[in-house]
Amino acid sequence: MKRDGYHLILARKAQLLENSEAIVLNVSPAFSTAYNGVQFTWALRLSDECVVSSCVVPSVRHVFVLLYYKDGPCADVTVEEAKASIICPQTGAELFSGFSSENSREFTKGSGWPLLLDKSMEDTFTDFVHQHIDKHLNVVVDIKFKNALFDPLSYLPDVERACRSQRIEKTCEKFITDYFNNSVDIPNLDLLRAQGDKFSMHRLVFLFGCDRVEKECFNDQEELTEHSLNLVRSTFAHVYFERVLMREVQCFEDFISLLEGIGQAHIPPLRKEIERFICREVMSETADSEFTKKMLLLAERYSLDVLKMVASGVVVDQIIAHSNPPGELVSISHELKRMASEIHDSGCFDKNEKR
Numbered sequence: 001m002k003r004d005g006y007h008l009i010l011a012r013k014a015q016l017l018e019n020s021e022a023i024v025l026n027v028s029p030a031f032s033t034a035y036n037g038v039q040f041t042w043a044l045r046l047s048d049e050c051v052v053s054s055c056v057v058p059s060v061r062h063v064f065v066l067l068y069y070k071d072g073p074c075a076d077v078t079v080e081e082a083k084a085s086i087i088c089p090q091t092g093a094e095l096f097s098g099f100s101s102e103n104s105r106e107f108t109k110g111s112g113w114p115l116l117l118d119k120s121m122e123d124t125f126t127d128f129v130h131q132h133i134d135k136h137l138n139v140v141v142d143i144k145f146k147n148a149l150f151d152p153l154s155y156l157p158d159v160e161r162a163c164r165s166q167r168i169e170k171t172c173e174k175f176i177t178d179y180f181n182n183s184v185d186i187p188n189l190d191l192l193r194a195q196g197d198k199f200s201m202h203r204l205v206f207l208f209g210c211d212r213v214e215k216e217c218f219n220d221q222e223e224l225t226e227h228s229l230n231l232v233r234s235t236f237a238h239v240y241f242e243r244v245l246m247r248e249v250q251c252f253e254d255f256i257s258l259l260e261g262i263g264q265a266h267i268p269p270l271r272k273e274i275e276r277f278i279c280r281e282v283m284s285e286t287a288d289s290e291f292t293k294k295m296l297l298l299a300e301r302y303s304l305d306v307l308k309m310v311a312s313g314v315v316v317d318q319i320i321a322h323s324n325p326p327g328e329l330v331s332i333s334h335e336l337k338r339m340a341s342e343i344h345d346s347g348c349f350d351k352n353e354k355r
Helices: 120-129 165-180 191-195 199-217 226-243 251-264 270-281 288-303 305-321 325-346 348-353
Strands: 002-009 015-018 022-025 031-037 038-051 060-071 076-079 082-085 094-100 105-108 111-115 136-144
Touching: 002 288, 031 348, 038 120, 038 136, 038 305, 060 082, 060 105, 060 120, 060 136, 082 111, 094 120, 105 111, 136 251, 165 199, 165 226, 191 199, 199 226, 199 270, 226 270, 251 270, 251 288, 270 288, 270 305, 288 325, 305 325
Parallel strands: none
Antiparallel strands: 002 136, 015 022, 022 038, 031 038, 038 060, 060 111, 076 105, 082 094, 082 136
């Protein structure tokens, strides 16, 4: 469970709507729940809804606390339970508690659910908020998730040995072995080799290999579903990256060259495998701080969202563990700017983009 406190200023912002419904709205700054390199970003909203009645029935006013899912590694995330309480910032005393999502809820990015209060307390809370407009209140939120959501590699295609077909994997490995032994006839490969077009060669071999594996692993009687196709492509990408592309990686500049080439050749499964490999390296105990920061810059440059999330998490943990977190934050910021400047001055990005 991740517990965070957030400081809200209640400010009246009234708006008259067509149906005579007046609202007071206050939205908190974005905040995050983060663990193991996985980060979900949220916001709280206080909404004052007033249905103005023109008949004998009195107007109804209620203030609601809502939790919004702003950003994260997946479009939908299941929250097992979310609770909130209102704390007095001067005394630390709990003023209201029991705001709850009640049951497990699926939050879709860009939307949210109300954290409901017991009906017997609704009017009291509404009156309290109206009496404390422009006052400071602390809102503390408890959000409970399943541990599986905080495995960063789960947001990349699943190619773990326990989850992929051994038959497909062995067929992929056999194809790569035959390719190295020049016992596979791939049309137009010699032409691309003569032109020195390395990444077009990779694309041709990858697509030809996927097609060959599909035909060998699935006969005419077997239905080749979209799931089966994705399994073949992700498994072949995993094997191809480990046995072929990894031969080309020796230093940071090689990662840049590989990402540029794979991007221009448009081979998404291989791009995901590169991202998976770098994530594993960043998460390993032997990864040094400079490597992690360089990979963070790389993730930002090439829009590698999972890598960016993982590398940012490692850097944040480093800041929190430091004896002087504010000073470490400033130091890391300066270091990232220096690294970015050095990479730019070296022409690594420009040089690879011109290829």
